Amino acid sequence: MLESYLPLVLLFVLATGFAVFSVSVAPLVGPRRYNRAKLDAYECGIEPSPVPVAGGGRIPVKFYLTGMLFILFDVEVVFMYPYAVAAGGLGVFGLVAVGVFLLAVTIAFVYEWRLGGLDWD
Amino acid sequence: MTPTYYLLLSALLFTIGAVGVLVRRNAIVVFMCVELMLNAVNLSLVTFARINGELDGQIMAFFVMVVAAAEVVVGLAIIMSIFKTRRSASVDDANLLKY
Amino acid sequence: MFQATLGSQDVAQSAVNIPEIDWQAISPVVVVFVAACLSVLVEAFLPRERRWSVQVTLSLLTVVVAGLALGLYVNSDAVVGTGGITVAGQAVPLFSADYPALFLWGTLLALSFGALLLIADRSVDGGAFASPVPPAPGGDPVQYQAPGRQTEVFPLALFALGGMMVFLAANDLLTMFVALEVLSLPLYLMCGLARRRRLISQESAVKYFLLGAFSSAFFLYGLALLYGYAGSVRLVDIAAATAGTDRPETLLYAGFGLLVVGLLFKASIGPFHAWTPDVYQGAPTPVTAFMAACTKVAAFGAILRVLTLAFEASSWEWRGVLWAVAIVSMLIGAVLGLTQTDMKRMIAYSSIAHAGFLLVGAIAMTEDGLSGTMFYLLAYGFTTLAAFGIITLVRDGNGEATHLSQWAGLAKRSPLVAVTFAFLLLALAGIPMTSGFMGKLAVFSAAIADGMAPLVVVALLASAIAAFFYLRVIVLMYFSEPAQDGPTVSVPGAFTTAAITLGVVVTLLLGVLPAFALDWASVGGFVS
Numbered sequence: 001m002l003e004s005y006l007p008l009v010l011l012f013v014l015a016t017g018f019a020v021f022s023v024s025v026a027p028l029v030g031p032r033r034y035n036r037a038k039l040d041a042y043e044c045g046i047e048p049s050p051v052p053v054a055g056g057g058r059i060p061v062k063f064y065l066t067g068m069l070f071i072l073f074d075v076e077v078v079f080m081y082p083y084a085v086a087a088g089g090l091g092v093f094g095l096v097a098v099g100v101f102l103l104a105v106t107i108a109f110v111y112e113w114r115l116g117g118l119d120w121d
Numbered sequence: 122m123t124p125t126y127y128l129l130l131s132a133l134l135f136t137i138g139a140v141g142v143l144v145r146r147n148a149i150v151v152f153m154c155v156e157l158m159l160n161a162v163n164l165s166l167v168t169f170a171r172i173n174g175e176l177d178g179q180i181m182a183f184f185v186m187v188v189a190a191a192e193v194v195v196g197l198a199i200i201m202s203i204f205k206t207r208r209s210a211s212v213d214d215a216n217l218l219k220y
Numbered sequence: 221m222f223q224a225t226l227g228s229q230d231v232a233q234s235a236v237n238i239p240e241i242d243w244q245a246i247s248p249v250v251v252v253f254v255a256a257c258l259s260v261l262v263e264a265f266l267p268r269e270r271r272w273s274v275q276v277t278l279s280l281l282t283v284v285v286a287g288l289a290l291g292l293y294v295n296s297d298a299v300v301g302t303g304g305i306t307v308a309g310q311a312v313p314l315f316s317a318d319y320p321a322l323f324l325w326g327t328l329l330a331l332s333f334g335a336l337l338l339i340a341d342r343s344v345d346g347g348a349f350a351s352p353v354p355p356a357p358g359g360d361p362v363q364y365q366a367p368g369r370q371t372e373v374f375p376l377a378l379f380a381l382g383g384m385m386v387f388l389a390a391n392d393l394l395t396m397f398v399a400l401e402v403l404s405l406p407l408y409l410m411c412g413l414a415r416r417r418r419l420i421s422q423e424s425a426v427k428y429f430l431l432g433a434f435s436s437a438f439f440l441y442g443l444a445l446l447y448g449y450a451g452s453v454r455l456v457d458i459a460a461a462t463a464g465t466d467r468p469e470t471l472l473y474a475g476f477g478l479l480v481v482g483l484l485f486k487a488s489i490g491p492f493h494a495w496t497p498d499v500y501q502g503a504p505t506p507v508t509a510f511m512a513a514c515t516k517v518a519a520f521g522a523i524l525r526v527l528t529l530a531f532e533a534s535s536w537e538w539r540g541v542l543w544a545v546a547i548v549s550m551l552i553g554a555v556l557g558l559t560q561t562d563m564k565r566m567i568a569y570s571s572i573a574h575a576g577f578l579l580v581g582a583i584a585m586t587e588d589g590l591s592g593t594m595f596y597l598l599a600y601g602f603t604t605l606a607a608f609g610i611i612t613l614v615r616d617g618n619g620e621a622t623h624l625s626q627w628a629g630l631a632k633r634s635p636l637v638a639v640t641f642a643f644l645l646l647a648l649a650g651i652p653m654t655s656g657f658m659g660k661l662a663v664f665s666a667a668i669a670d671g672m673a674p675l676v677v678v679a680l681l682a683s684a685i686a687a688f689f690y691l692r693v694i695v696l697m698y699f700s701e702p703a704q705d706g707p708t709v710s711v712p713g714a715f716t717t718a719a720i721t722l723g724v725v726v727t728l729l730l731g732v733l734p735a736f737a738l739d740w741a742s743v744g745g746f747v748s
Contacts, residue, residue, distance in 0.1 A: 001123040064201055075190035078183050093238045107257050114264035128448075135441055142434050151430050158437035162444045163384055169448040178447060185440060188401045195405045199412055199429050203422040216589055 062120065069117055076105050127168040134161035148200045152193075159189045237307050244296065245303025245317035248325055249291040249385045253280035256378035262622035263375060275374040282378060283333045290326055293317075301744050312456045312529075312747055314391055319744035321389040324521040326740075328388075328514055330726075331601045332381045334719040335510035338609055339373055343713025373413055376406035377510060384514055388521025391529065391545040393443045393453040393479070396522060400439065400486065400738055403433050403518060407511060411503040416619035424502025431485070431495040439482025445475030449736070455529040462533045476531060476538060483526065487519035488568075489575040490549030497560075500568035505620060508564060509608035512571055513601035516578075520597055524582050524590060528746050535585055542583045543675055549576030550682035557689045563611055563622045566689060567604065570648055573686050574600050580679050581663035584670040590743035592662030598737060599655030599730050603647045606723025610641045613710050627693065629702030634709035638697045640724060645690040647727045650683055655730030662738065 082097050083090070090097075112118065134157060141154030163182045170178025243250070253276060262274050292302055301322070304313030317325075383403030390396040412425030447453050449471035450461035461467060481492060488496040500508045531538065553573025558568040578600075581593035614621050614630065614637070621627070631638035647654035660683065664676045712720065730737055 064197060068197055071190050072194050075187050078186060082180055082183060091238070104257060107260055111260050111264040131444075135437075138437070139434075142430070148426060148430065152433070153503045155430070155433045155437055158434075159440060162437065162440045165441070166447065167532060169444065169451075172448070175451075177452070178444075181447070181453070182441075184394060188398060191401065191405060192436075195408055196429050196433065198662040199408060199422070199425045202412060203419075203426050206419055206422060 064115065069112060073105070073109065124168050124172050127164060131161045131164040131168065134164065152196050152200065155192065157187060159185055225462055227313050229408065237309070239314065240306045240308060242303035242305070242317070244293050245297060246305065246315065248286040249382060249389070250380040251286040251289055252282060252378060252385060255279070256375055256382055259375035259378055263372060271371045275371045279336050279374045279378055280333065280340070283329050286561060287326065287329045290322065292677055296321060302747055305562055308403060312391055314454070315386070315395060316389055316391045316747055318747040320521065320524065320590060320594060320746055323741055324388050324517055324597070325385055327383065327594070327598045327601060328517050331513040331517065331605060332377070332510065334602070335506065335513060336377060336507035337534060337715040337719035338509050338612065339377060340693040341713045341715035343716070347352065350513075358700060369550065370413070373410055373507075376410050380406040380410070381514065384518035387518045388525065391455050391525070393446065393455070397440055397443060397493050399437070403515070404436065407515065408432060411499060412506045413507070414504040420502045421504065428495055428499040435482045435485035435492070438478045442477070442479030442482060444473045445471050449475055455526065458530040459533060462531065472534065472549070473537070479526070483519060483523050484545065487516060487523060487575050487578075488572055489579055490545040490552065490572070491590055493552060495547065495566040497565045500571070501562055501564045501622070505612045509605050512567070512608065513605045516566045516571070516575065517597045517601055520578055520582060520593060524593060527582060528585065528590070539583060542579065543672070546576045546579040546675060547678050549573070549579060550679055554682040554685035555730065557686060560689070561624050563624060563627065566624070566693070567607060567613045570686060570690075572649070573603065573682055576682065577663060577679055580667050580672070580675055584666045584672065586666060586670050587742065587745055588662070588666035588669060590745055591723045591738060592666040595662050595734070595738050596659035596716070599727070601658040602723045602726040603644055603656060606720045606727065607644045607648070609716055609720040609723060610637060610644065612716060613637060614707050615710055616707040624693065624696065626703065626707050628696050628700035628704070630697040630709070632702055633706070636747065637709050640720065642694045642697065643726065644726065645693055647731070649687040649690040653731045655727045655734070658731055658734040676748060
């Protein structure tokens with residue numbers, strides 16, 4: 001029974017060994033040539049923007065707002081899954097209940113849209 | 122594997138979250154710790170549902186997720202608004218309310 | 221081994237019990253939620269200048285209509301007290317409009333009417349609420365005032381009210397949890413909406429939010445453990461499970477403890493009160509009035525329901541713990557209240573002490589305990605509402621003058637405000653001829669009848685200590701010389717006057733003629 005896990009253990013040992021080997025040997029044998037790009041924070045190859053920290057940097061509020069609204073409406077829809085699974089047994093009652101739920105979500109969405117939550121600029 | 126391990130893991134995560142709320146000083150980190158607690162509860166709910174052989178606990182986990190999302194949004198909005206006024210998200214800087 | 225997990229096929233084909241809904245019984249809640257949605261649409265579509273009047277009308281009308289629906293149902297021919305949302309074949313409704321729920325709904329609606337009047341008043345200093353705009357750089361953020369005013373507070377208040385009504389009527393823990401969030405999330409936001417002293421207001425919102433989310437996580441973990449214990453989150457199923465002996469007791473005790481911590485937090489009881497003074501002080505005073513009066517009603521409604529329906533059989537296990545909690549709460553409120561120098565913080569500590577008194581009634585677990593606690597909630601709610609109404613009136617150049625020293629000699633400047641506030645403080649202290657006395661009498665006599673005499677002795681001691689700090693304010697108002705640059709007392713607008721009058725009249729009425737309200741409170745218990 002346990003023997004069948006042997007390849008897995010071997011793989012783990014090999015992977016760990018390789019990681020330890022490369023990390024420890026690379027600084028010893030590799031050349032060291034630093035430049036500005038190497039010392040910068042890594043931001044997907046884009047010029048790093050000023051860090052939004054306390055005391056000066058700008059906060060990208062738009063990202064927060066969009067992210068928050070996305071999370072909200074994204075997660076609300078999770079109730080559709082259990083309904084879809086049990087729709088047959090729930091019949092008209094379930095349909096009406098889900099309709100009321102969607103109406104409430106739509107009201108919130110309309111509010112967001114009217115107040116400009118969806119405008120990027 | 123017995124389901125007890127999942128319950129222990131859930132209790133552990135919940136405790137880590139609770140300790141985090143008590144010791145961390147950044148409002149956003151405190152808030153993430155609360156979310157960790159909620160998700161630990163989700164793990165418990167799903168495990169109990171599995172033990173009982175029914176789906177109720179999984180449906181409850183859905184409700185918890187949605188409530189947690191709503192809480193995230195309200196919480197971030199409040200923290201952002203105080204950050205915009207004060208430029209700091211540290212709980213220790215919020216010290217006007219003392220007797 | 222696990223039992224087989226149900227496949228989706230089984231779920232889709234198994235007949236689902238469609239719950240029976242007694243629409244008339246739950247009509248007050250439906251009215252409030254529909255109006256809250258309408259209120260959001262008003263916010264979205266009406267032009268800014270017309271919103272305020274429409275929102276005020278809509279929210280006050282909602283509370284009146286919901287109250288009428290409640291009155292119609294109670295006086296109708298239907299069998300009252302067993303309605304709600306019931307799953308076929310089960311005796312106890314999932315969402316129960318039983319007598320305690322109906323009484324507390326009425327209390328909530330009346331209290332929120334008063335609180336909405338306070339929120340709506342903008343005759344003094346243009347109102348207490350602002351649109352959330354940050355201050356210009358370089359300005360003083362502590363005293364910063366945002367321009368303009370906003371009306372989002374009305375839909376938020378209606379959603380909070382709806383959440384409270386569901387919270388105290390829900391017979392299963394999951395509905396209770398969702399209702400807890402529906403009532404809490406708007407309150408967090410409402411705390412941060414003050415127009416003056418925005419930073420303190422926002423700080424109170426952050427504190428309330430972080431601690432509130434922390435405590436609801438505890439409630440939720442309690443829910444999960446009780447689900448593991450009983451295999452269901454319905455209160456009656458948990459009660460049935462506690463009667464058996466073959467289940468792991470650890471889950472029960474841990475689950476009960478965590479659940480109760482969440483509830484005690486919401487009711488600002490005892491060692492879980494840390495947020496109360498800060499939030500009461502920082503939030504706009506009308507919102508504080510709403511929280512102090514209504515949240516307490518909802519939280520105690522839920523505590524009574526959970527203790528009675530789910531944990532009555534195991535009461536000998538937890539009663540000692542709640543004794544200790546009640547004592548801690550009464551003593552913290554009374555003793556720390558003595559040291560306060562801010563009026564709103566003082567009333568906050570007073571509310572912590574009152575929460576302890578209420579808990580004494582709630583753990584009596586008798587019919588008298590239930591009715592006494594509910595009567596106390598009604599009485600305390602109106603008194604504290606009117607007290608916060610008065611606090612909105614005493615102002616100086618920087619807004620409300622809440623420091624105690626600023627209230628010195630107030631009787632010489634404004635005898636009427638001083639005498640009203642003195643009366644309300646006496647009611648909070650529990651002097652005869654006020655509702656506070658009748659409430660304490662009802663709760664303490666129920667507790668003695670249930671064999672909790674030592675607890676009542678501590679409660680009386682705490683009342684005596686607390687009476688001292690109420691009297692201190694009265695002495696300050698009447699026998700001190702007013703400061704030269706002291707605050708002025710604003711002439712209240714019609715709304716504030718109405719709210720304060722409502723509070724004072726009910727306080728007096730319940731003190732002189734308590735019988736009718738006590739009768740209402742003792743019509744019947746929870747359906748179980």
